[in-house]
Amino acid sequence: MATLKKNSTAGEIRDGIHYHQHDVVIVGAGGAGMRAAIEAAPHASTAVITKLYPTRSHTGAAQGGMAAALANVEEDNNEWHTYDTVKGGDYLVDQDSAEILTREAIDAVLDLENMGLPFNRTPEGKIDQRRFGGHTREHGKAPVRRACYAADRTGHMILQTLYQNCVKHGVNFFNEFYALDLVMAEVDGKQRVAGVVAYDLATGDIHVFQGKSVVFATGGFGKIFKTTSNAHTLTGDGVGIIWRKGLPLEDMEFYQFHPTGLAGLGILLTEGARGEGAILRNASGERFMERYAPTIKDLAPRDIVARSMVQEVLDGRGAGPNKDYVYLDCTHLGAEVLEEKLPDITEFARTYLGVDPVVERVPVYPTAHYAMGGIPTNNDAEVLADNETVVPGLYAAGECACVSVHGANRLGTNSLLDINVFGKRAGVNAVEYSKTADFVDLPSDSAGEVVGMLQQLRDGTGEESVAQIRKELQEAMDMNAQVFRTEETLTRATEIVAGLRDRYRNVKIHDRGKRFNTDLLEAVELGFLLDLAEVLVLCALNRKESRGAHMRDDYPKRDDENFMQHTMAYLSGDPHSSTAVDHIRLDWKPVRGGKYEPQERKY
Amino acid sequence: MTEATKETPAPNAEIEEEIETVVEIDEAEEAPQSFTVTLNIRRYDPEVDDEPRWVDYDVEMYPTERILDALHRIKWEQDPTLAFRRSCAHGICGSDAMRINGRNRLACKALVKDFDISRPVYVEAIKGLPLEKDLIVDMEPFFDSYREIQPFLQASSKPERERHQTIEQRARFDDTTKCILCAACTTSCPVFWTDGQYFGPAAIVNAHRFIFDSRDEASQVRLDILNDREGVWRCRTTFNCTDACPRGIEVTKAIAEVKQAMMRGVKL
Numbered sequence: 001m002a003t004l005k006k007n008s009t010a011g012e013i014r015d016g017i018h019y020h021q022h023d024v025v026i027v028g029a030g031g032a033g034m035r036a037a038i039e040a041a042p043h044a045s046t047a048v049i050t051k052l053y054p055t056r057s058h059t060g061a062a063q064g065g066m067a068a069a070l071a072n073v074e075e076d077n078n079e080w081h082t083y084d085t086v087k088g089g090d091y092l093v094d095q096d097s098a099e100i101l102t103r104e105a106i107d108a109v110l111d112l113e114n115m116g117l118p119f120n121r122t123p124e125g126k127i128d129q130r131r132f133g134g135h136t137r138e139h140g141k142a143p144v145r146r147a148c149y150a151a152d153r154t155g156h157m158i159l160q161t162l163y164q165n166c167v168k169h170g171v172n173f174f175n176e177f178y179a180l181d182l183v184m185a186e187v188d189g190k191q192r193v194a195g196v197v198a199y200d201l202a203t204g205d206i207h208v209f210q211g212k213s214v215v216f217a218t219g220g221f222g223k224i225f226k227t228t229s230n231a232h233t234l235t236g237d238g239v240g241i242i243w244r245k246g247l248p249l250e251d252m253e254f255y256q257f258h259p260t261g262l263a264g265l266g267i268l269l270t271e272g273a274r275g276e277g278a279i280l281r282n283a284s285g286e287r288f289m290e291r292y293a294p295t296i297k298d299l300a301p302r303d304i305v306a307r308s309m310v311q312e313v314l315d316g317r318g319a320g321p322n323k324d325y326v327y328l329d330c331t332h333l334g335a336e337v338l339e340e341k342l343p344d345i346t347e348f349a350r351t352y353l354g355v356d357p358v359v360e361r362v363p364v365y366p367t368a369h370y371a372m373g374g375i376p377t378n379n380d381a382e383v384l385a386d387n388e389t390v391v392p393g394l395y396a397a398g399e400c401a402c403v404s405v406h407g408a409n410r411l412g413t414n415s416l417l418d419i420n421v422f423g424k425r426a427g428v429n430a431v432e433y434s435k436t437a438d439f440v441d442l443p444s445d446s447a448g449e450v451v452g453m454l455q456q457l458r459d460g461t462g463e464e465s466v467a468q469i470r471k472e473l474q475e476a477m478d479m480n481a482q483v484f485r486t487e488e489t490l491t492r493a494t495e496i497v498a499g500l501r502d503r504y505r506n507v508k509i510h511d512r513g514k515r516f517n518t519d520l521l522e523a524v525e526l527g528f529l530l531d532l533a534e535v536l537v538l539c540a541l542n543r544k545e546s547r548g549a550h551m552r553d554d555y556p557k558r559d560d561e562n563f564m565q566h567t568m569a570y571l572s573g574d575p576h577s578s579t580a581v582d583h584i585r586l587d588w589k590p591v592r593g594g595k596y597e598p599q600e601r602k603y
Numbered sequence: 604m605t606e607a608t609k610e611t612p613a614p615n616a617e618i619e620e621e622i623e624t625v626v627e628i629d630e631a632e633e634a635p636q637s638f639t640v641t642l643n644i645r646r647y648d649p650e651v652d653d654e655p656r657w658v659d660y661d662v663e664m665y666p667t668e669r670i671l672d673a674l675h676r677i678k679w680e681q682d683p684t685l686a687f688r689r690s691c692a693h694g695i696c697g698s699d700a701m702r703i704n705g706r707n708r709l710a711c712k713a714l715v716k717d718f719d720i721s722r723p724v725y726v727e728a729i730k731g732l733p734l735e736k737d738l739i740v741d742m743e744p745f746f747d748s749y750r751e752i753q754p755f756l757q758a759s760s761k762p763e764r765e766r767h768q769t770i771e772q773r774a775r776f777d778d779t780t781k782c783i784l785c786a787a788c789t790t791s792c793p794v795f796w797t798d799g800q801y802f803g804p805a806a807i808v809n810a811h812r813f814i815f816d817s818r819d820e821a822s823q824v825r826l827d828i829l830n831d832r833e834g835v836w837r838c839r840t841t842f843n844c845t846d847a848c849p850r851g852i853e854v855t856k857a858i859a860e861v862k863q864a865m866m867r868g869v870k871l
Contacts, residue, residue, distance in 0.1 A: 052690055052696075052698070053698075053742060053746075053784075055696070055697065055783065055784050056688075056690045056691075056696040056697060056698045057696070058690070058691060058696070060691070060695050060696055060783070061691050061693075061695045061696070109765075110764060110765055113765040113766065114758075114762065114765070114766070115755075115756060116755060116756025116758075116813075116816070116818070116819075118773060118776070118777070118780050118816070119765070119773075120773065121767075121768055121769065121770050121772075121773050122770075123770065124767070125767035125768050125769050125770075125772075126764075126765060126767065127765050150780075153780075153781070156695065156781075156783070157780065160780070160782075164754050164755040164756070165755055167750050167754060167755055168753075168755040175742075202735065231690040231691040231692065231696065232689055232690055232691075232692060233690045267692075267693045344695075348693060348694075351694075351712060351714070352667070352693070352714075353667075354667065465679075466679075466683070467678075467679030467680065467683075509683075510682070510683040510684050511683060511684040511686075513648060513650045513651070513684075514650065515648070515649060515650055515735065515736050516686045516735060516736040516737075516739050517686075518678075518686050518687075519678075519683040519684060522683075
């Protein structure tokens with residue numbers, strides 16, 4: 001009945017561990033990982049390790065578009081795009097990085113088109129562009145059409161196109177291999193990358209991938225929250241691996257809540273709907289964004305719109321039986337625009353809420369969406385060990401990374417751009433590095449920690465439930481660390497997370513088997529979620545100001561004098577000590593400014 | 604594992620499909636009532652079982668919840684050993700294609716209210732691919748067929764900007780760009796069940812996506828590949844694939860257009 005998985009991926013087996021050697025090892029096969037692979041595979045032996053089949057990655061869920069100042073439909077330029085990105089990020093953006101992002105955006109879009117991406121077209125046959133939140137002409141005067149798109153399936157098309165081109169280049173994928181550790185070794189007094197340890201979900205076997213360079217492109221960690229647009233599999237594994245290695249994480253307190261999640265479900269409805277003219281309304285039908293952002297209204301950046309929505313609900317103007325959501329009104333757009341330009345979200349509303357956007361307003365509420373913070377890198381996608389020191393051979397790109405081009409709040413369509421621009425840079429640089437570097441010898445027991453961790457989980461005698469702890473974590477984070485935060489809520493979150501981390505050490509694994517042990521997988525994932533939630537909350541407590549997506553009710557103003565800097569968090573002690581401050585050290589990193597001086601953020 | 608779990612005999616091979624909404628949802632804004640749904644799941648763990656077995660689970664569900672929610676509730680509250688793939692949970696990633704009451708669907712797009720819950724809901728792995736464990740099959744043969752049709756743009760020109768394409772040219776292949784490679788179509792095809800060598804609907808859909816793309820120059824290569832004895836001519840037009848597609852792609856029509864292109868050439 002069953003056949004064993006074809007094992008072209010066996011490698012060389014020693015003491016029950018599989019060993020592989022590749023010049024470049026890429027972890028993750030979403031947009032950033034595959035964009036890197038397309039650069040790397042033709043020039044160096046490349047392996048892509050991925051927890052999911054590549055086409056399952058969450059890049060495919062992105063909808064609205066990818067920003068680039070092509071100026072195909074109206075005047076635009078990348079300097080305006082840079083300004084919008086810096087202002088959108090509440091001036092915590094590193095401005096040289098943002099300039100790279102917006103300058104290389106144009107080629108990034110053209111590359112994708114040349115690779116085959118079926119963008120929507122203008123009547124002249126050029127790539128069509130639509131409006132999106134925070135993207136403006138002439139430094140905030142009015143919305144501009146900058147988002148290149150393919151209906152509301154832009155992410156799907158990017159993911160498919162990148163996978164298609166990986167097939168073209170014969171990229172070597174290790175599908176359903178779950179990376180669990182980064183192997184580092186000391187060479188001439190310097191920590192260098194030696195490889196990656198992964199767990200083969202199909203067989204339960206451990207594989208060690210020796211690589212000259214390693215690229216992390218593992219995506220986000222939205223599953224620390226209950227209401228989220230993120231996939232079940234977005235558990236921050238890559239960010240967690242880096243953290244456990246003692247490498248720092250940057251700006252973890254900045255987490256974006258997308259304004260328009262389907263109420264109660266969190267499923268994303270693209271900002272492109274508002275780009276096409278949809279309007280947010282409260283229970284009485286008022287277009288409330290006129291009060292919060294008089295110039296660009298519903299097309300204000302996401303942090304402002306999400307906060308305004310929550311404020312409406314808090315002030316009693318929410319809709320529905322519990323007055324706990326607002327409406328996205330698309331009814332004036334007409335069936336044709338919805339079917340042609342927004343078909344998927346139209347279907348989501350019909351399927352999951354039984355609401356037809358053509359004739360009814362859609363209940364929406366903010367949903368946890370995107371981590372602005374993550375693994376700190378420089379503009380070459382090299383991972384940083386502190387504010388300046390590069391870890392030789394280690395790269396990161398996409399949502400798991402923090403360059404920082406998004407600062408305190410990412411603009412819509414800048415993430416599909418980020419994965420393409422910095423995914424490409426990571427791939428190119430990883431190859432260049434591998435040309436001159438030698439393999440670093442693997443330590444004798446390079447898989448030891450992973451084997452030990454899995455053994456401990458499998459053999460655990462505790463009675464705690466993985467699902468129960470995860471549920472409590474997600475509820476606590478939604479309740480205490482969401483759109484509005486205070487010292488009190490964050491302190492409560494810290495205590496809850498600490499308690500859950502204690503209980504996690506006594507989780508029970510019911511599936512003792514080796515094959516497709518998704519029970520074990522979920523337990524490991526929960527460990528990463530708990531680590532990252534702890535860091536996020538501590539960083540949020542430490543930032544006593546409001547900036548971008550981080551809104552402190554008790555410190556409602558931005559405080560440039562004290563906080564115009566990136567947070568850097570380091571694991572500095574025994575991670576099992578129950579108090580976060582005992583094992584996490586927080587530091588600062590200067591923001592690289594530029595021509596845009598911080599100003600009050602008005603839209 | 605739990606008291607709710609009991610072994611039951613395999614259901615009849617033919618299970619009638621309930622497509623009408625059986626559970627009416629009140630129009631008024633009242634909190635919907637939950638009810639007990641029995642899921643009968645075909646379990647198989649090659650490390651333990653000689654043969655697959657059907658197991659009953661009772662779950663409390665709300666009408667607008669998904670079958671995926673029911674599977675999660677079983678996994679998280681009753682039997683954590685249950686294995687299935689899932690990721691995005693809203694019909695975009697294509698991980699959770701499975702056979703539900705005899706029809707291929709994504710578990711995350713199958714709502715409880717669309718089933719007759721007075722009877723058990725039968726859930727099993729998609730057919731025609733090697734069973735690995737519970738609801739998980741080996742997807743490699745499926746992706747092998749996909750890779751064989753050269754699913755990437757082949758164009759010799761090196762434009763300085765984007766290649767131009769009219770709105771009409773773009774619309775010509777729009778339907779087949781929606782494919783998420785979930786395998787619901789291919790594994791609903793009776794020809795594929797009896798002949799695993801058949802390329803199957805998904806590979807043909809993805810060939811169609813490039814054959815009818817005005818920018819592509821390798822249409823003939825793909826048509827030659829699909830003119831094989833295991834190619835499009837094996838399609839018997841049963842429309843199972845079109846019914847199964849969670850993205851609403853007119854799969855059978857796309858296959859027919861590929862057949863026509865073989866006979867009369869590609870009309871863009």
